[in-house]
Amino acid sequence: MITFWFAVLVLAWVLYFVLEGFDFGVGMLSPVLGRDEHERGAIVRTVGPFWDGNEVWLVAAVGVTFAAFPDWYAALMSALYLPMVAILLLLAVRGTALEFRGKHDSPSWRRRADLLLAGSSAGIVALWGAVLGILVDGLALGSGGEVTGTGLAAVLLGATFLALRTTGPVRRRARDVARHTGTAGAVTLLLTGVGTGSRLTLAAAGIVFIAGLQARRSREGTAFAAVAVAVAAAVAAVFTAHGDVVLRSTLDPAWSLTRDSAAAGPEALRLITVAGVLILPGVLVYQAWSYWVFRRRVASERVPS
Amino acid sequence: MDVLDLTRLQFAVVTIYHYLFVPVSISLSATAAGFHLAWLRTGREKYLHLTKFTGKLLIVTFAVGVVTGLVQEFQFGLGWSSFARFYGDVFGPTLAIEGMLAFFLEATFLALWYFGWDRLPRRLHAATIVVVAVGTLLSAYIILAANSFMQNPVAYALDPDSGRAHLTSFTELLTNEVVLAAFPHTMGGAAMAGGGLLMAIGIWRASADTAFRTLSRVGAWTMLIGGAVTAISGDHLGKVMTAVQPMKMAAAEALYETTTGAPFSIFAIGELGHDRPFFSIEIPGLLSFLGTGSFGGTVQGIDDLQAAYTAQYGPGSYVPMIPVAFWTFRLMIGAGVLGMALAAYHLWSNWETTRRVPLLPGFLQPGAGTPRWLTRFVLLAPVLPAAANTFGWIFTETARQPWLAFGISTVADGVSPGLTRAEVIVSLAGFTLVYGLLALVWYRLVVHLSRKPLVPEASPVDVPDPAPAY
Numbered sequence: 001m002i003t004f005w006f007a008v009l010v011l012a013w014v015l016y017f018v019l020e021g022f023d024f025g026v027g028m029l030s031p032v033l034g035r036d037e038h039e040r041g042a043i044v045r046t047v048g049p050f051w052d053g054n055e056v057w058l059v060a061a062v063g064v065t066f067a068a069f070p071d072w073y074a075a076l077m078s079a080l081y082l083p084m085v086a087i088l089l090l091l092a093v094r095g096t097a098l099e100f101r102g103k104h105d106s107p108s109w110r111r112r113a114d115l116l117l118a119g120s121s122a123g124i125v126a127l128w129g130a131v132l133g134i135l136v137d138g139l140a141l142g143s144g145g146e147v148t149g150t151g152l153a154a155v156l157l158g159a160t161f162l163a164l165r166t167t168g169p170v171r172r173r174a175r176d177v178a179r180h181t182g183t184a185g186a187v188t189l190l191l192t193g194v195g196t197g198s199r200l201t202l203a204a205a206g207i208v209f210i211a212g213l214q215a216r217r218s219r220e221g222t223a224f225a226a227v228a229v230a231v232a233a234a235v236a237a238v239f240t241a242h243g244d245v246v247l248r249s250t251l252d253p254a255w256s257l258t259r260d261s262a263a264a265g266p267e268a269l270r271l272i273t274v275a276g277v278l279i280l281p282g283v284l285v286y287q288a289w290s291y292w293v294f295r296r297r298v299a300s301e302r303v304p305s
Numbered sequence: 306m307d308v309l310d311l312t313r314l315q316f317a318v319v320t321i322y323h324y325l326f327v328p329v330s331i332s333l334s335a336t337a338a339g340f341h342l343a344w345l346r347t348g349r350e351k352y353l354h355l356t357k358f359t360g361k362l363l364i365v366t367f368a369v370g371v372v373t374g375l376v377q378e379f380q381f382g383l384g385w386s387s388f389a390r391f392y393g394d395v396f397g398p399t400l401a402i403e404g405m406l407a408f409f410l411e412a413t414f415l416a417l418w419y420f421g422w423d424r425l426p427r428r429l430h431a432a433t434i435v436v437v438a439v440g441t442l443l444s445a446y447i448i449l450a451a452n453s454f455m456q457n458p459v460a461y462a463l464d465p466d467s468g469r470a471h472l473t474s475f476t477e478l479l480t481n482e483v484v485l486a487a488f489p490h491t492m493g494g495a496a497m498a499g500g501g502l503l504m505a506i507g508i509w510r511a512s513a514d515t516a517f518r519t520l521s522r523v524g525a526w527t528m529l530i531g532g533a534v535t536a537i538s539g540d541h542l543g544k545v546m547t548a549v550q551p552m553k554m555a556a557a558e559a560l561y562e563t564t565t566g567a568p569f570s571i572f573a574i575g576e577l578g579h580d581r582p583f584f585s586i587e588i589p590g591l592l593s594f595l596g597t598g599s600f601g602g603t604v605q606g607i608d609d610l611q612a613a614y615t616a617q618y619g620p621g622s623y624v625p626m627i628p629v630a631f632w633t634f635r636l637m638i639g640a641g642v643l644g645m646a647l648a649a650y651h652l653w654s655n656w657e658t659t660r661r662v663p664l665l666p667g668f669l670q671p672g673a674g675t676p677r678w679l680t681r682f683v684l685l686a687p688v689l690p691a692a693a694n695t696f697g698w699i700f701t702e703t704a705r706q707p708w709l710a711f712g713i714s715t716v717a718d719g720v721s722p723g724l725t726r727a728e729v730i731v732s733l734a735g736f737t738l739v740y741g742l743l744a745l746v747w748y749r750l751v752v753h754l755s756r757k758p759l760v761p762e763a764s765p766v767d768v769p770d771p772a773p774a775y
Contacts (some may be wrong), residue, residue, distance in 0.1 A: 049416040056404065056412045062378050063401030070393020077382025077389075078721040084379055089428060089739050092372035096743055099368035103361065104753055136740040167771045221775055265464075265471045268394035272401055279405045289562070290417050293424050297771040 001273070002263045005068035006246075008276060010239045014063050016057035016152045017128070017235045018157070018228050023047040023054055025158015027121030028093065028151075030114055033162065033173045034300075037107060040114050040298040044101055044166040049294045051098055053287055055091070067272045071262040072246050080131060087127045091125035094120035106220050125154045152188075153234065156181050160211060169303030175215050178223060182212020200237060204230050309720050311729040312384040317702075318733065319380065322740050323373040324698060326747075331445060331492065332499020334415075334438040336527065341431050351516045356760040358520075359503070360434075361754050364419055367749055371412065373740070378404070384729070388709060388719030395461055395472045396451055403447040410440035445495070445695065446479075446488055453483035456701070457549040458710045463589055486545045489538035494697065496531025497644055497690035500524045504648060505686040506755045508675055514759045522655065525648040528690065532645035540595065547596035550711060551605045552614075552623060553704040556630035558592045562606040567592040569728040571635070577627050604772045623707065630704040636695035642687035651675065 026047050034040030066073040077084055095117055101113035129150030159181060162174035189205035211226035239246075247257040263269070306314070337359040344352035378400060381389045389396070417425070418433040425433070454461075460477035461470045472478065500523075507521020549555040554560075558566055559577035569591035575583040590600030597604065607624055614623040656671045668676050705711065709719045 048421040052368075052412040052416055053374070053409065055371065056409050059375060059404040059408050060401070063404040064392060064722060066378075066382070066389065067397035067401035070389055070397050073382045073393070073397070074386035074389040074721075076378060078384075078386035078724065080726065081383055081721075081728050084383060084730065085735060088379055089735050091375060092739055092743065095372040097745065098370050100365060100746065100750055103365060103750055164774050200372045248456055253641075264397060267393045267472050268398050271472065271475050272398045275398070275402045275405065280401070283409045283413075287413055290413050292552070293417060293421060295773040295775050297774045299771045 001266070001269050005064070005263070005269060005272070006259055009061070009064045009068060009278075010236055012057060012162035013239060014224060014232045014235045015169070016054070016061045016087075018231050019050075019054035019057055020150065021125075021154050021231055022157040022161040022224075022228075023051045024121045024125050025154040026162055027098070027158070028125065028155060028157045028241050029119045029162060029174070029177065031118045033159075033170050033177065034114075035169070037110055038302055039170050039300050041102065041110070042166060042170060042298045043162060044098060044117070045298045047098070048102075051095070051292060053290065055095065064276075068269060069246065069259070069262040069266055070264055072257055075247055075257055075262075083131060085133075087124055090120040090124045090127070094124065098185070111223075121154075122151070125151050132235070132238050135238050135247070149234075152181060152185050153231050156185060156208070157231060158213065158225070160215055160220060160224035160227050161285075163215055163218075164224050164255055165297055166300045167297045168299060170300035171297075175218070175220070178215035179212045182208055182223075184214065186212065200233070204234065307723050308726055308729060310314040311715055311726060311733065312720050312724065313716065314441040315729055315733045315736065316380060316384060317699075318378050319373065319736055319740070321695055321698065322736075322744075323370065323377055324694060325328075325452075325744075326366050326373065327445075327538070328491075328495030328498035328691075328694055329502055329687075330363060330367045330499075331441045331495040332368060332432065332497075332527065332531075333359055333502075334411075334441050335496075336499060336503065336523065337363050338434045338438045339523075341434050345427065345431050348551065349386070350760075351519060354514075354516055355520055355523075358754070358759055360419060362502070362506075362751060364415065364746060365754070367411075367415060369743055372743075374408075376736070377534050383732075384721055384724065385719045386721040388714075391714065392454075392710065393469070395454060395478070398445060398472065398475070399451045399454075399478070403451075404443055407440050407444035407447060411437055411444065418586075420640050433716075442492070445492065446484070449487050449491060450479050450481060450484045453481045453487060454478060455708075455710045456546075456705060457481060457483045458713055463713070471628050472577060482545050483542075483549065486538060489534055490542045493531045493533070493535030493538060494641070494690065494694045497528045497535065497641070498687065498694060500527030500529075500531055500648070501644060501687040501690045502751075504528060504651060505683045506751075508651065508680055508683045508686070510755055511675070516759050518655075522652065524686070525651045528648035528686070529645055529652070531690075532641060532648070535641060543595045544598060547604065550705070552607065552610045552625065553630070554592075554596050554741075555605060555607045555610060556625050556627055556704045557634040558604075559627050559631045560592065560604060560606050563603060563606050563609045564606060565593070565603045566590045566601050567596075567604040569595065573631075577631050618712070621707070625704045625706045633696040637693050637700060640689045640696065641695035644686070644693065646688055647679075647689065651679065654679075705739040 003194035010014055024119070026043060030040050030043045034043045062073070065076075097113045097116040097120065101110055101117070104110070126147045127145035132150065133147070156178060159174045159178035163171055163178055166174065186205045186209035189201055189208060193199075193201035203209055207226050207230040211223045211230070214226065242256075244258045244260070245256045246259055336358055340352050340356040340359055343349075344356055381396065381400075411642050414433045414436040414726070418430065418437060421433060458470075459481045460472060460474045462473050463469070464471055502524070504521050504524030504527075507517045507519075507524055510517040511521060558569060559573075561579050566589065568587040568589045570585040570587045572586045593602040593604055594600045607627075611623055615621070653671055654668075654673045654675055658672050660671055662670060667673060681769065707715045707717070709716045750768065
């Protein structure tokens with residue numbers, strides 16, 4: 001039961017990082033790929049119907065962590081107090097910038113919303129990168145590597161998503177960004193992989209390279225899927241990095257939290273199992289349906305008037 | 306202030322703020338669904354425009370509710386990790402189920418509805434906003450059930466080794482007598498909040514479009530009916546509260562001695578101590594009636610309860626902040642009643658009738674029209690219910706003190722160990738700043754959206770629909 005809930009927890013976090021990852025990337029790329037107000041509007045519209053549902057995966061992931069592993073939730077949140085508060089504040093800025101942007105006609109309003117959206121998206125990605133790094137290294141701040149890696153992953157996810165969901169100049173530019181970051185990412189990963197001898201990293205390098213290639217051949221769906229798979233694998237690797245230990249103490253290994261010691265009681269686990277089995281498949285179905293309903297690309301070219 | 310008080314203040318700030326927007330979202334989603342169904346049934350353009358207008362208000366309000374609600378889910382671990390550890394088995398599943406069952410539904414279907422006008426078949430599209438409205442109610446119910454556990458812990462057992470609370474029955478948690486009473490009370494209050502906003506915009510913009518007049522009437526009726534539900538369920542909630550948290554009711558009246566036929570003071574000047582205040586207006590027997598259902602009933606006093614709790618739970622003070630409890634209780638009722646009066650007056654003065662009531666002055670005659678002073682103070686319509694909701698929650702939560710979960714553990718036991726003052730002060734400042742700016746931007750946007758004509762100008766060029774991406 002504990003293993004099952006650990007799997008559900010990893011799935012929820014993976015879905016959160018993949019789904020919100022692409023809309024973070026879209027947010028970061030909007031000032032880069034959108035040359036004018038109209039194009040930036042088109043970029044924001046590609047995630048308009050999805051970002052909120054994506055963000056609920058954070059609610060689900062945190063909820064599942066709290067429900068199934070209350071000690072882990074309590075330790076992680078209170079130990080990472082300020083980074084978590086910063087993430088929450090930036091998420092607040094980002095969510096409202098996204099939703100408020102199109103509701104006002106003044107150009108200065110939209111420009112400010114675009115800036116806030118891009119800035120907060122970049123900030124959140126950096127902070128999540130640091131938090132994921134902490135999960136791997138234990139509760140001591142690691143190097144900047146995770147932050148750069150997470151940023152690159154978000155840009156790649158965002159670029160392939162935009163290439164998939166737009167037409168016209170934005171689609172072309174998104175494809176270029178995907179190709180370049182794909183190649184750069186693949187080279188970095190290849191070098192790291194050769195250096196550390198990690199097969200997983202080499203596999204990731206391959207996937208990222210393929211993604212860049214597919215984006216170039218305008219097979220954007222495959223490109224996006226490839227990046228999503230790579231990000232999902234990376235997040236899953238972070239959560240399972242220390243096997244049974246979910247939160248490593250850097251002071252004394254004996255203080256580390258394990259799955260068993262952090263887990264909730266059997267009654268609580270039974271309850272969320274029933275609830276999860278009944279509810280989550282339905283959630284996946286209707287979210288997939290919403291992606292199907294809004295499957296049309298968003299036009300980024302200007303209609304001559 | 307020490308870490309505990311600062312953490313309490315922070316929780317109060319983010320929670321009160323969150324709950325300014327939530328009731329409006331709950332109310333507006335139901336109203337938008339109502340307008341949408343009315344349009345589907347009658348085919349009248351007016352309802353279509355009102356559906357779209359209410360939808361815009363809903364989506365900007367919902368966005369603020371979402372981003373501030375996210376904070377709530379993290380708060381239990383950030384500031385109250387001991388609480389999260391000890392009640393994780395009760396609180397965790399409840400929050401997780403709320404997220405999976407209700408929040409996903411609201412977020413996904415609101416987007417489907419808002420962006421789905423030309424993507425979904427008509428009936429299916431209308432169904433999506435109904436799903437949103439149901440989702441908000443589900444959310445509210447589950448969260449209230451979690452809060453009711455803190456007021457009146459049920460369905461748990463304490464583990465003898467770890468001292469942690471274990472959930473014994475989810476059904477029992479969901480049918481806590483407190484949540485059964487608090488849900489209609491809170492939803493009535495929520496209806497009033499959204500109704501007040503619509504009524505204000507309707508009155509303000511009445512001259513621009515006749516549809517705004519409909520809007521103001523719908524808002525006023527929502528407020529009035531919501532107010533009636535709040536009052537009736539509040540009476541019941543008062544009785545449940547007197548039974549499970551007698552200290553709260555005693556604090557609400559600053560009643561120190563156990564009294565038979567206890568009075569209720571409408572107003573008081575002077576200290577709310579053991580001596581009678583300097584001046585007060587009292588209604589004899591009303592507190593007994595509110596608490597027990599009989600004017601001659603006995604209400605326990607603060608002193609007796611303190612003595613009983615000391616004997617039961619050990620030495621310490623079990624008395625909440627009396628002036629806060631006393632005044633928030635009155636301000637809640639006062640603001641709610643004033644809001645209802647405003648709504649009733651608006652409906653009365655816009656009643657299309659030629660009937661005259663003898664002896665009434667001109668401005669009180671039915672159909673006299675909205676007087677100018679009301680249009681000037683129209684902001685009162687949304688502010689009064691918001692104030693009533695806020696005071697109600699401040700009363701409920703502060704008069705629970707010192708308990709975190711009544712009778713099991715205190716608030717001081719729940720705070721995160723190792724939290725520093727600096728951390729809490731920095732985050733409190735951050736939340737206050739960002740939330741303050743958010744409120745300003747939200748207000749600006751609502752004003753802007755209300756100023757726009759209800760009927761959109763036709764777009765000059767027909768943009769060709771691009772092909773599906775997949």
